[in-house]
Amino acid sequence: xxxxxxxxxxxxxxxxxxxxxxxxxxxxxxxxxxxxxxxxxxxxxxxxxxxxxxxxxxxxxxxxxxxxxxxxxxxxxxxxxxxxxxxxxxxxxxxxxxxxxxxxxxxxxxxxxxxxxxxxxxxxxxxxxxxxxxxxxxxxxxxxxxxxxxxxxxxxxxxxxxxxxxxxxxxxxxxxxxxxxxxxxxxxxxxxxxxxxxxxxxxxxxxxxxxxxxxxxxxxxxxxxxxxxxxxxxxxxxxxxxxxxxxxxxxxxxxxxxxxxxxxxxxxxxxxxxxxxxxxxxxxxxxxxxxxxxxxxxxxxxxxxxxxxxxxxxxxxxxxxxxxxxxxxxxxxxxxxxxxxxxxxxxxxxxxxxxxxxxxxxxxxxxxxxxxxxxxxxxxxxxxxxxxxxxxxxxxxxxxxxxxxxxxxxxxxxxxxxxxxxxxxxxxxxxxxxxxxxxxxxxxxxxxxxxxxxxxxxxxxxxxxxxxxxxxxxxxxxxxxxxxxxxxxxxxxxxxxxxxxxxxxxxxxxxxxxxxxxxxxxxxxxxxxxxxxxxxxxxxxxxxxxxxxx
Amino acid sequence: xxxxxxxxxxxxxxxxxxxxxxxxxxxxxxxxxxxxxxxxxxxxxxxxxxxxxxxxxxxxxxxxxxxxxxxxxxxxxxxxxxxxxxxxxxxxxxxxxxxxxxxxxxxxxxxxxxxxxxxxxxxxxxxxxxxxxxxxxxxxxxxxxxxxxxxxxxxxxxxxxxxxxxxxxxxxxxxxxxxxxxxxxxxxxxxxxxxxxxxxxxxxxxxxxxxxxxxxxxxxxxxxxxxxxxxxxxxxxxxx
Ligand code: HEM
Ligand SMILES: [Cu+2]
Numbered sequence: 001x002x003x004x005x006x007x008x009x010x011x012x013x014x015x016x017x018x019x020x021x022x023x024x025x026x027x028x029x030x031x032x033x034x035x036x037x038x039x040x041x042x043x044x045x046x047x048x049x050x051x052x053x054x055x056x057x058x059x060x061x062x063x064x065x066x067x068x069x070x071x072x073x074x075x076x077x078x079x080x081x082x083x084x085x086x087x088x089x090x091x092x093x094x095x096x097x098x099x100x101x102x103x104x105x106x107x108x109x110x111x112x113x114x115x116x117x118x119x120x121x122x123x124x125x126x127x128x129x130x131x132x133x134x135x136x137x138x139x140x141x142x143x144x145x146x147x148x149x150x151x152x153x154x155x156x157x158x159x160x161x162x163x164x165x166x167x168x169x170x171x172x173x174x175x176x177x178x179x180x181x182x183x184x185x186x187x188x189x190x191x192x193x194x195x196x197x198x199x200x201x202x203x204x205x206x207x208x209x210x211x212x213x214x215x216x217x218x219x220x221x222x223x224x225x226x227x228x229x230x231x232x233x234x235x236x237x238x239x240x241x242x243x244x245x246x247x248x249x250x251x252x253x254x255x256x257x258x259x260x261x262x263x264x265x266x267x268x269x270x271x272x273x274x275x276x277x278x279x280x281x282x283x284x285x286x287x288x289x290x291x292x293x294x295x296x297x298x299x300x301x302x303x304x305x306x307x308x309x310x311x312x313x314x315x316x317x318x319x320x321x322x323x324x325x326x327x328x329x330x331x332x333x334x335x336x337x338x339x340x341x342x343x344x345x346x347x348x349x350x351x352x353x354x355x356x357x358x359x360x361x362x363x364x365x366x367x368x369x370x371x372x373x374x375x376x377x378x379x380x381x382x383x384x385x386x387x388x389x390x391x392x393x394x395x396x397x398x399x400x401x402x403x404x405x406x407x408x409x410x411x412x413x414x415x416x417x418x419x420x421x422x423x424x425x426x427x428x429x430x431x432x433x434x435x436x437x438x439x440x441x442x443x444x445x446x447x448x449x450x451x452x453x454x455x456x457x458x459x460x461x462x463x464x465x466x467x468x469x470x471x472x473x474x475x476x477x478x479x480x481x482x483x484x485x486x487x488x489x490x491x492x493x494x495x496x497x498x499x500x501x502x503x504x505x506x507x508x509x510x511x512x513x514x515x516x517x518x519x520x521x522x523x524x525x526x527x528x529x530x531x532x533x534x535x536x537x538x539x540x541x542x543x544x545x546x547x548x549x550x
Numbered sequence: 551x552x553x554x555x556x557x558x559x560x561x562x563x564x565x566x567x568x569x570x571x572x573x574x575x576x577x578x579x580x581x582x583x584x585x586x587x588x589x590x591x592x593x594x595x596x597x598x599x600x601x602x603x604x605x606x607x608x609x610x611x612x613x614x615x616x617x618x619x620x621x622x623x624x625x626x627x628x629x630x631x632x633x634x635x636x637x638x639x640x641x642x643x644x645x646x647x648x649x650x651x652x653x654x655x656x657x658x659x660x661x662x663x664x665x666x667x668x669x670x671x672x673x674x675x676x677x678x679x680x681x682x683x684x685x686x687x688x689x690x691x692x693x694x695x696x697x698x699x700x701x702x703x704x705x706x707x708x709x710x711x712x713x714x715x716x717x718x719x720x721x722x723x724x725x726x727x728x729x730x731x732x733x734x735x736x737x738x739x740x741x742x743x744x745x746x747x748x749x750x751x752x753x754x755x756x757x758x759x760x761x762x763x764x765x766x767x768x769x770x771x772x773x774x775x776x777x778x779x780x781x782x783x784x785x786x787x788x789x790x
Contacts, residue, residue: 098569105569165658173586184570211594227687228724235686236609236718245597306685310641380692415706471702518571 009412009509020324024109027514030095032116038479039122040082043130045472047075052136052434052465058455066449069136069150074422076139081161082123084395085253088260090119093199095410099174099503099510100193102184102519105175105536115170120165125160126131129153138449140250143231143242147223147328155224158217168256171205175199184502186521191285193279193501194526197284198263201291205252205259209295213249239304247298248320255294257391258358261398262329265351268401269333271499272348273340276526279332286325293322303374312371318373319369326362330355346420350401353428357393363384364439379449380443385435393431400427400478407482407490413508415485419477427474433467500527503549566755577762584766589771591736595777598729603783605721616692616722619684619789621675625786626670629778635664636775639768646764654764655751659773662744665737672734676727684723692719726785733781734775743767 009370010027013019020028050071054062062070092113098105106112129135135157137146146154179200183192220242222228229235231242270277277283299307299315333355342348364386367373377383407415437460446457453461495504506515563573606613642657644670683691747767750758757763 103569107569108583109567109569161557169590173583173590175580176582176586180582181575207590208593211590212597215594215597215732219597222728228728230724230728235724236605236612236721237724238604241601245600248597408682513568518771527640 007507008511010512011412011509013512022113024105024457026048026094026098026106026109026112026115027139027410027510027512029181030091033090033094033119036116036120036123036341037083037087037091040078041475043127044071044083044476047071047078048468049472054451055453055461056465058453058458058461060451061452065451066136069138069449070130070134072449073135073152074130077126077135077157077161079140079391080253080257081164082126083271084257084391085168086119086171087257087395087399088264088402089175089199089256090115090167090374091203092195092264092399092406093260094171094174094411095352096406097178097196098182098504099198099325099409099506099514100196100501101178102187102502102515102521103178103180104172104513104515104518108174109181111170112174115167115174117308118167118170122160122162122164122167125156125163127160129160131157132156140186140216140246141220141242142246143220143223143239144233146233147220147229147239158221159435162214162217162221167205172203172210172347176204176207179203179255184519184521187502189527190281190519191523193285194266194280194283194287195260195263198266198287198431201287202256204288204291205256206295208251208377209252209256210211210244210450216245216249235549240302240307243302243305243401244298247301248295251298251301252291252294253399254387254390255290257395259290259397261354261395261402262287263407264360264398264402265333265354267501267515268328268347268351268405269336270526270528271497272343272345272351272407273337273341274528275336275340276524276528277332278335278338279328280525282328283332286328290322290327293318293325297322297369300369303358303371304378316369316371320366323362323366323369330359330362344421344422345404345416346404347401349421349424349428350397350404353424353431354394354397354401357389357397357428357431361394364389377442377503379447380442381438381446381448384448385438385442385491388396389437393435397427400424403482404478406503407485408496408507409503409510411486411489412492413485414488414496415478415489419481423474423477423481425515426470426477429469430467430472430474434471437461437467439465487497501525536538565760573760580762580766584769585681588769589615592771595729595732597738599724599780599784602725602729605725609721612719613722614788616719619682620681620726620786621678622786624671624675625788628668629782631664631668631671632775632778635661635668636772638664639771641744642759643765643768645760646758649752649761651751655748655763657750658744658748658764658767663743665741665744668743669734669737672730676730679723679727685719686727687723690720690723729781730785733774733777736777740767740774744769 010025020032022031023032050063051068054060054068054071060068092542093108105387132154132542134154135150135154136152137150137154141158146158179192179196205441219230220229223230223232229237231237231239235240266277266283297315298321299311300319303312303315333351362383367388368377368383404415404420407413441457441460441464442456446453492508494506494508497504502519502521503510505519566573566576570579612743638657638661640653642661645653645657683689744767746759747764750763
């Protein structure tokens with residue numbers, strides 16, 4: 001509760017439910033999103049737990065195949081469309097973008113609130129479909145199964161994904177306009193934090209990719225409901241067209257999930273190395289390169305769909321090409337750390353975890369991009385391991401790192417550092433234990449999306465399930481202490497990390513309009529001057545370490 | 551952004567959002583936002599245009615035979631109606647820049663009437679297709695005989711006869727209904743936007759005391775028009 005002598009801020013100026021549900025403050029909307037995606041993460045995680053439990057034994061003892069199909073579909077739909085896609089953009093992006101560019105809010109605050117409501121309506125449709133009996137098409141909704149044959153609740157699920165898609169589009173438009181038009185005086189493009197660049201690149205994908213998957217899924221519904229069978233072979237349609245249109249969005253969507261994480265890491269690494277980001281323009285432009293190239297590689301999901309060999313070769317080449325900008329980022333982060341004063345806080349541990357796991361994910365992506373290898377491992381657990389290294393090892397590590405880093409700013413409280421480091425370690429170990437065995441299973445040929453497997457694969461599967469339970473502990477600990485810290489955490493100052501960036505120049509938590517006066521920026525991004533990290537005393541009281549106030 | 555812009559005087563600009571420093575910033579934000587939204591819309595229709603291109607190249611003879619069932623006069627009249635509505639919309643935008651409130655209302659009303667006329671004509675066309683049982687689905691029927699006006703060479707007719715008896719001609723009507731249907735939804739949204747603006751203008755609301763809302767509605771309406779400019783030749787004017 002607010003102390004009478006405390007300054008009012010965006011959290012405590014009003015405590016009514018209405019003031020939350022009708023807020024147009026980007027910071028409050030970020031919190032609304034944070035709570036809702038956490039619920040979704042829990043639901044998706046529950047499904048994952050059932051999957052991993054079922055896979056402990058080679059036959060079906062726990063659940064039967066219909067239930068298994070519904071579980072992995074629920075897991076995929078919720079995790080991709082309702083957790084990962086909105087995670088960093090809608091939570092950290094919403095909270096930070098206006099602060100980072102020195103604005104009072106996003107360009108269109110009401111559109112921002114609308115996006116949250118669309119997300120909630122979409123989420124309710126999806127969850128409703130799950131409760132009504134579930135969907136069994138997988139998150140990919142491949143036709144003609146989804147359009148003609150499946151008897152599960154495909155329509156309602158797709159309606160939910162469709163509506164949630166418009167919340168992404170709204171967020172994307174808002175971010176693009178804010179980045180272009182709301183920057184504080186003096187904040188040129190090349191003084192922007194790299195996180196802003198990555199949000200901008202992500203928004204491009206939101207705006208250009210999401211409508212394509214929206215209309216494609218709408219056509220599937222049209223085919224189910226009113227026989228407008230664009231993908232129906234009986235009518236001269238082509239079910240493979242669905243795959244093209246779906247992956248035209250969904251490959252870029254994997255970059256929606258990982259680009260913002262890369263942006264977070266680009267903030268954490270300079271701060272905790274007390275050094276300027278090495279190769280700023282390269283990191284910035286590699287984000288844009290990924291956004292653009294990401295639209296040109298969808299065919300690598302269809303190497304065995306009967307597409308022409310020449311087409312496959314072009315897609316293979318382009319897929320190799322897109323590894324270059326990703327690698328550029330990894331090299332630049334490494335070079336930033338080189339000879340830096342590395343400060344091993346929990347966010348930094350997450351950032352380091354991201355770099356390592358993303359590298360593994362990216363390198364195995366190259367295996368898959370090689371046509372001949374992919375014919376062997378396509379639709380096996382190798383693919384599952386590959387994208388989980390990127391989406392869980394990369395994207396979620398980045399999200400956790402970011403949440404810890406900006407927690408003091410968002411809540412005005414510090415989290416307990418010891419517990420946080422422990423959780424970061426547990427997550428890293430649990431993650432590798434869960435997914436590394438899946439590479440081996442995939443190489444041995446275990447196909448994805450089956451719940452029966454030959455007994456000789458049991459030990460690796462048991463290992464993976466054991467890892468998953470460790471991973472679950474790694475997520476449960478932060479959930480507990482972060483909530484705890486809201487009441488019992490030490491009070492945070494303006495700038496507990498001695499970080500640079502406009503968001504650290506305002507109070508924690510920030511006032512509703514962010515800055516008392518619009519800031520004027522006269523310095524470059526990442527102006528770290530090899531200072532000592534702030535001491536323990538400096539972190540807690542409301543003091544301003546060097547580098548904060550300018 | 552200039553240094554003076556930092557402390558704006560807002561009292562005389564009731565329509566200035568509190569997140570903005572000044573009018574220019576707000577206008578530019580609206581404009582960039584609208585164009586970004588239109589880029590989204592292009593991609594939204596884009597997937598359908600891609601499907602059209604693919605299926606027309608797969609089944610050219612079906613597309614040629616099926617398009618005879620669409621009425622070129624009706625399509626042409628509708629094109630003219632929509633183009634005229636774009637013109638009256640442009641006049642509305644101009645009037646709003648000149649702050650002529652009543653003229654804006656008049657032209658918005660005219661535009662929305664033209665838009666309604668477009669929908670009515672479209673409705674007649676659709677109901678005709680329903681009667682002819684061209685609505686895709688179990689009731690779909692496609693007679694092999696060519697409607698009057700169709701000139702198919704004997705060689706072509708042989709091919710047509712080979713393909714048409716199946717369900718394949720449905721794909722033409724699937725695309726026709728999907729694309730014109732999506733377009734019609736956009737027309738309806740446009741009409742609602744215009745009526746909303748008219749209501750605000752009638753109440754002399756401060757929100758519309760400057761021209762940006764009308765200008766944005768205009769931009770959207772021209773986009774709706776342009777989509778039709780593509781749909782019209784693709785469905786009605788396939789070379790015979
Ligand atoms: C570094 C560049 C990358 C390359 C070259 C690459 C390559 C590939 C290839 C070729 C496949 C298809 C495998 C198959 O189905 O046989 C694939 C699958 C996948 N990749 Fe990547 N990938 C890269 C980065 C990423 C990133 C950054 C993400 C996510 C954030 C990601 C997520 C996925 C997903 C979700 C799938 C599987 C989709 C499915 O079949 O359900 N990839 N990747
Ligand atoms: Cu891909």
